[in-house]
Amino acid sequence: MPFCRSVLFGLFSVLLSFSTFAQTTPSTFLKLNARQSCWADSVFTNMAPDDRIAQLIMVAGYSNRRPAYEDSLITLVRTNKLGGVVMFQGGPVRQATLTNRLQANSPVPLLIAMDAEWGIAMRLDSTVRYPYQMTLGAMQGAGSDSLIYQMGANLAKQARRLGMHVNFAPSVDVNNNPNNPVINFRSFGEDKYAVARKALAYMRGMQDNQLLTSLKHFPGHGDTGTDSHYDLPLISKSRAQLDSLELYPFRELIKAGATGVMIAHLSIPSLDTTRNRPSTLSPAIVTNLLKNELGFRGLVFSDAMNMKGVTKFYPSGKADELGMEAGMDVLEFTEDVPSALAQVKQAIADGRISQASIDARCLKVLQAKAWAGLDQYKPVVLDNLVNDLNSVQDELLNRRLTEKSLTVLKNDQNIVPLQRLDTLRIASVAIESDKVTAFQQMAANYTKVDHFNLTSRTPDSTLAQIRDSLQNYNLILVDVHLNSIRPAVKYGLQSKTAGILSELVATGKAIVTVFGNVYALDKLTFPADTAQPGRTVEKARAIIMPYQLTNFTEELSAQLIFGAIGASGKLPVTVNQRFRLGDGITVQPIGRLKYTIPEEVGIDSRFLTQQVDSLVNVGLTQGAFPGCVVQMARNGKVIFRKAYGKHTYDASLGAEPRPVQLDDLYDMASVTKVSTSTPALMHLVDDKKFNLDGKMADYLPSFKKSNKADLRWRDVLTHQAGLKAFIPFWMDTKNPDGSWKPKTFKNERSARYPIEVTDSLFEFKSYPKTIFEQIRDSPLNAKKEYVYSDLSFILYPQIVKRLTGENFEDYLKTTFYKPLGATTLTFLPRRFYSLDRIVPTEYDSLFRKTLIWGRVHDEGAAMLNGLSGHAGLFGNANDLMKVYEMYRQKGSYAGQQYISAKTIAEFTRYQFPELGNRRGLGFDKPSFTYTGNAPRSATKASYGHSGYTGTFVWVEPDPAYNLTYIFLCNRVYPTRNNPKLGNLNTRTNIVEALYQATKRGL
Template identity: 65%
Template sequence: MPLSVRQRLLACTLSVLFFAQTVHSQTVPSFLKANPRWVDSVFNAMTPDQRISQLIMVAGFSNRTQSYEDSLMTLVRTYQIGGIVFFQGGPIRQARLINRLQTVAKVPMLVALDGEWGLGMRLDSTVRFPYQMTMGAIQGRDDLIYKMGAAVARQSRRLGIHVNFAPVADVNNNPNNPVINFRSFGEDKEAVARKALAYMKGMQDNGLLTSLKHFPGHGDTGTDSHYDLPLISKNREQLDQLELYPFRKLIDAGAAGVMIAHLNIPALDSTPNLPSTLSRKVVTDLLKNELGFGGLIYSDAMNMKGVMKYFPSGIADRMGLEAGMDVLEYTLDIPRAIAEVKQAIADGRLSQADIDARCRKVLAAKAWSGLDRYKPVDLMNLVRDLNEPESNLINRLLTEEALTVLKNDREPSGEPLIPLLNLGTKRIASVSLDAAQETSFQKMLANYTAVKSFNIAASTADTTIERIRKELEGYDVLLVGVHLSNIRPAVQYGVTPKTVALLKELCETGKAVVSVFGNPYALNKLEGLDKARGLIMAYQLTSFTEELAAQLIFGAIPAKGKLPVTVNEQFKLNDGIATSSISRLKYTIPEEVGVDSYFLTAKVDSLMQVALEQKATPGGVVEMAKDGKVIFRKAYGTHTYEGLTPTKEDDLFDLASVTKVSTSTPALMRLVDEGKFDLNKTMGDYLPSFKNSNKADLVWRDVLTHQAGLKASIAFWLDTKNPDGTWKDHTFSEEKHGPYKVEITDHLFMHKKYRKTIFETIRDSPVSTKKDYVYSDLSFILYPQIVEKMTDQNFEDYLKKNIYEPLGATTLTFNPMRFYPLPRIVPTEYDSVFRKTLVWGRVHDEGAAMLGGLSGHAGLFGTSNDLLKLAQMYLQKGYYGGKQFISPQTITEFTRYQFPEKGSRRGIGFDKPTFKYSGNAPRNASPQSFGHSGFTGTFIWVDPQYNISYVFMSNRVYPSRSHTKLITLNIRTNVADALYEGILRGPTSNVATILATP
């Protein structure tokens, strides 16, 4: 029945109102309003053919020959193409090529890149951010995804790129999707929309045009549109409910661009074999009219089989514009495309007005991107600028937030296995599958405790695997890394039958904690995971995922992520077990604690260069932590001036007097906590042989603060010499025999009873009545006796079992040659007087050497990293790795000024800053700080006010202790001050933004 005039008017009015409301709900893309005067001026100067050319983007590669670049130049010059999309190359080469091409373009070209995970998706020497699937696991930190978008925008604009074909807004609800898969944020449409919006806004708010893809949704297909035309058989309601949902949300939020996928979707257009790219019903009716999108509409690459299978180049391009697209990406046959479009205008299938409107839109995008005031890409510091530390920080934070624990069995104590506790009771091995050499995962694991590494690759012989199998029987925990080198389903995500078999075998031992570095869908192809004691999904294989998974296992960071997809019945969407951090050191970069890495590195490098040039030391290691995070760890120089052995971060150094605060002092603190040692009692109370000596009434508090009147030191070895230079009887022999068992060097052995003489010499030494401050070694030689008497344990065993091993500080040891190869131990002095040899692998201090290398004043060796764990335990008031080693009250007591009224700077055992700067401590050190220096060139410092711990290792006494420049130049404390200065300077503006939580 025909409608009346009134009904038709009412229907028209309702339609207009509905359209107005729909348009009102959209956020109009901001670029459309950019510099209309420039747009008009440029547009009016163009020929009709040039206006068509503005809608074409040619493909670009910066890793090809000069003849290729010349042909590209000719193409741009001839047809005045509107844009170029780059696919492969490097930043410097690409910048030069962009600059060349822009010189022949009358209107500067719009430069695009397919950078879903940043420039690194296409270009070498640039940043690769996490895949979208990885970020799909992140819970509640979409602000980090926004900040990643901002970083991608900064880097893109720095390289002369104006458009990023990202984010992917596809909902990947098909595990077998060969083309989207890990490129999607996951299968939850709400999460996909929310995270894609954060990424989009991060880019657009920082001056980069974006393009949502792949409209109307490429997530539910088993066909790759690069090679064929996928068929989407869903009905319209299903598409509305799922695929279109994220696109609607982002369009409403002001998306600048949308990319059309090559899909055949009968529910939207029933034309046989017609790709959505060429469908007016999809591009114009659905995207433009129904969804109200007014930004730039891009085709997916027009060279893909999804479009070319049925429509040749040129014709497909013309049909794309007829469908309503604005920009044709990767047009292969430009002359034919232009000719086809001109013919379509002549035939009335397209109007010049359509072309003109789209040309103006492209020009507006160019004006918004700054091309109305075009400048060439500046090549100066380009690679450095593109690899800003801020991106490193974002990468770390995103990865950390994504890591997902899917299995975490409980220990007999009831505690969850992850994070690993009680390190002193576990023998731990790491096994990296599909990795021929030691991995980043294994290297990071080794920072936490002694971990034996095994690697099994595809080429590993069966005999080697059998040897590894036998050896693993002796370990309590197996930390297994599954290193999948491929992320795509077409190659089974890199999973091989050998990997499956080995992993299953390892899981069946009941000892395995498995970390999967690959696509989460790979979990469905790995057998035996139900027998694993722990399972971590890291989502991809990068140095960030490997290092942070290792840190998660040891509790330096918590697990927060949840699966963004359903893998199978065992591993489902949103599965994820939260774990806690237990205050172990985290390894990161300075920016994470608000310190500029360029500044800190430059300052420390400069100071260490001075030390090396001035021969203050042959080499050294500097390690710094703030807020429980190791932010600087670097080795310098060589072991000796003559040798070629470079100093390494994990070299062992003779700690010299740092031994005092690493052995005697922590042992006494524990005894104080146990009520076994009283600082206000006397030497006679705990040393029976001292009861009738001049030291019987010396109070331990005075002794430990070096104001009891003890001599500074005694050269015990000098008392073993006759006037003619020969050894006295019952002292030394150049051969090991009978009672001469205490090995001083390979050719010098001390009588086993002479140890008693040393203690008697200390007992009988004079005591000053002045009680002035005199730094003395003597009492520290005695503390091992006290500890052994009170604990019924050997001094070294007590320290290792109660402190070092539970800390994971397993390299802290006396007489290191028992456990470590000599090349890993740094030599100290050539002793031309007493031992007459190079002191290497044995304690430098003569008195400690005569005590068998074990004393409370000198003799401890270790790496900077393990010493820093001890320092961090002090900083954390005696707590580390889930264990309270020493009570906070005792830490506070030992590290405070004891007698400031007397002008004494000493704590108990610890040194502290002088009240007027003297160089013994960093210039900026707070009154709460404490530490100690070692004669060989070592230094440890802790500052609770700034929440920092610091270790300096060197062998400044090589080749002779007469080398004092390390001390006179204040190298150790000046290096520490570089950290203080970095903290006081604060972060760069970009880092401050990243660190700011919503």
């Protein structure tokens, strides 16, 4: 082993990984291990003096340029034996390919660096973008700093995978100047303690995972009004002011073991009186203050040496030499490498820089390279690179960071979260977006929301039409999309946009969410003594600040408004007198469905998706159904929503089959029973209007003299009262020759035949009464045993009407669907929806002689005008899930108790297990030995129902699972004579996959 001169130098030891983030004792610089130290020493010993200078220079690299550029960059690095490359724009595979070429042509492995303050996506496409530091500055409370630490850790792993070794982050500038053009949103805020604490978490996350960091922009760039990219900013603060504010985070993080510090291009007379000398070139700042006074022993990086903040007064080459003379360890983005090297060599020859100091700095760089793993360099593996850089865990982290940062700045009468959805007529107005936004799409998951989109280019005539339309709503959700984060362009706010917003908030009906820089709030606030006192966002009923515009901020802001999540964020800066540092109203969630990814509830999304996709695709391939929608939730969080296949198999409807959409409406078939009749009865039980142990005749007076008068409702609801399975009512309307009997059907509508069964088939007005009489007069089964029957469910609408005075559908919508936000749940959907949103069912060749599309599939329900308690309900999967999530939450949803927990428990328990009857009251439950009616892993507490058209619902309330599952399909298209769905057991196998995924965990 070669002699380790580095042991004698003892000038620099790079920070070793901490054992845990929770470590509270100050970190110290520790020596490298023997292998790393000796590698650095060996490389140093064999390096010529001129080459040691080159190790202190990093040039810029771009992976989105032509091959000729890459060749010239490689030649530059190889010829001059440079120490590193700082990467800018490009893509991950292109950058990794370029990095491998650069490393292969460098005699000493290169340090690869990047400005990746909010993730590698700051520079490269197809990579993870984390929130800005200002957004993270809003995070408060337990777990906030741990999340930031995790962000640093994840970013470090991505960087290492990409072949990077240095991240020029975090920014520890205290941004106390709202008009700062260069730091601004890149700062954690204006509270120096919060800045230091959050930056420390970020730094440790990176360094604990073998990524070198660089605190910036020393000695503090937060109180400037000039962008150092274009000029030299002047900071006029006294030394005492700098000590008390700007230097505080640097001091704290240096004590904690920072591996790097970046020097900014700033003119600070209180630290260096030389006129127009940037701090980058100042021995008083770099050596005296940073190294000697603050005791920093890590790598000192310059800010980019091509910036006007340095080149305005010092030409390239000379600036590099003066930076090295000032004490810089690494010069970043040197523009003229030959000139820089020549001038540094001349400075050494002239005695302005000692060779010993160059040697010490070179060894420091080599030790950093060893610590970063370059003593055992391996090329970047290109296979699966993009996938590896985009872990689902990063999406989960992004969601958590965003959710924790959301800040509510106003909340009149606690309007957020929204309550009583049945009282609200909601419009969503997206400003500066000409397409439906992610915010609007998410809002529509909760209830009916009508969307309007406006931009500064919207014609006045269109604005006038929208203005008139908005008068029909009592709540307006306004999402302001600002397309810039820069103060120089007013954060993307247009004067017309501000005017539109002012008009909307002046209605007193607006909840405003500003997707953009927090300082934009100042452009939306006009003091009362101005000429435009009415133009102020303060008039909004609620104001939500997500700090930036991303899919995560849009989706989660909508979820906040509807109460799926809460808010705890606080303003990290003072915007103006109205919006000040620390402002923020805590909002608690109220239990509406949250939309997230499986990992949030401990499920591997890849495993779950593979399982479900495989099962569905088998069904599609074998023709078990033309298409379907699958929706799953755990712990009240929707973790899987996917539409598969098409409405039909072919173009038989005159056009190419329509792909299934998540919001398509399906015929629920017998799922209607537990979505209409059963909840209605539960509610009536709570109101003490219905007695489960009462008799049929108690609630159906016409049954008093029938053979059903004394049947007990508990037996009826568990299908063991002796009722026939069904009655083919339509067959009794036919003569032997196939013609219709009198007072049954006609082919044209009239006053006597008003009930529309198809476009050309109309039923006699009083025939539904005949159906009820047929049920009343039907024989009972010879033996009282379990026989699944539709008949009683046909009668429940009459009971509801008799006990409440309301029509069945009105009762259901008023009592359940509208308050739940389940607005697509309806009978007779053709009244409200176009056919392209309704999935067709069967071609009925016997009774109706037509395709059943937008009308109930069940013949009996069709003869009851499409409205019955056993069939006829339509809706989409998301709205149906709200009903079953309410059940899972023991009758409560979004703070409203719809059904008592006691009644839910009674209806969903086994009623007669001793008789071998698996049924609850209305609900199906797992068989006592597996038959396929329920998933294999279902517990005895679970319940649900299946539907003849291919629908299925299941609730698993056991705390180990807490699952809600919806499956909708039209397996009867084009004919009911298709048993493949049942033979494959697709529906329960899919939910079994959810059970297995839950057991398996992450």
